[in-house]
Amino acid sequence: MYKKEGDRSYKKEPELKEYYVHPILRTFLENSGNYQLLTDALKKPSLQTKELVDQAFKEFYSEMRLVKYISSLIHYSSIDFDRKQRKIRNKAQLILDQPLSEDKENTAIKDLIPAANSEPSSLLEEDCNTLEDLATTSALYNSIRSLTEKERSVLTWHFIHGLTDTEIARKTGVSQQAVTKTKRNALKKLKRQLQAM
Secondary structure (H helix, E strand, O other): OOOOOOOOOOOOOHHHHHHHOOHHHHHHHOOHHHHHHHHHHHHOOOHHHHHHHHHHHHHHHHHHHHHHHHHHHHHHHHHHHHHHHHHHHHHOOOHHHOEOOOOOOOOEHHHHOOOOOOOHHHHHHOOOOOHHHHOOOHHHHHHHHOOOHHHHHHHHHHHOOOOOHHHHHHHHOOOHHHHHHHHHHHHHHHHHHHHHO
């Protein structure tokens, strides 16, 4: 936009000393075209040269104000965006990252899940036919046992056999919505019971 071309200072041109005091004027004069307009206006003062300098400065100043406005807009928009994202992350934590209870701040639901290096296929090869077989802690085992037979059945079909809600609905003869509702209620019940422990 406005490129610097050499060091022009009031030491070389004493009549420009007053113009280099203000940073905006200094930036304006860094453009060789603007610098030439000003020196011409000072050497040959006339209404036309004065108007040319005024017009060039008005355009420059308008552009600088626009750049400043856009820069501020970007800066504050990014702050607002960051604030909103942080609020969302804190408000809607992942279920597995939430603490089990208020007194057990260090224990999260994800801590009850088997380690990442345990392959699901290796767990199933060990004759895991029920959810209870997959329970890694007594708390999880007891929570699973407290579910109704229907809830355990839906979770078993979903998590052990990998069926979708629609496939479970076909196998059990109920609607897909009923399977989804049963699964959701069972997971909520498990979560409540694990948080209470």
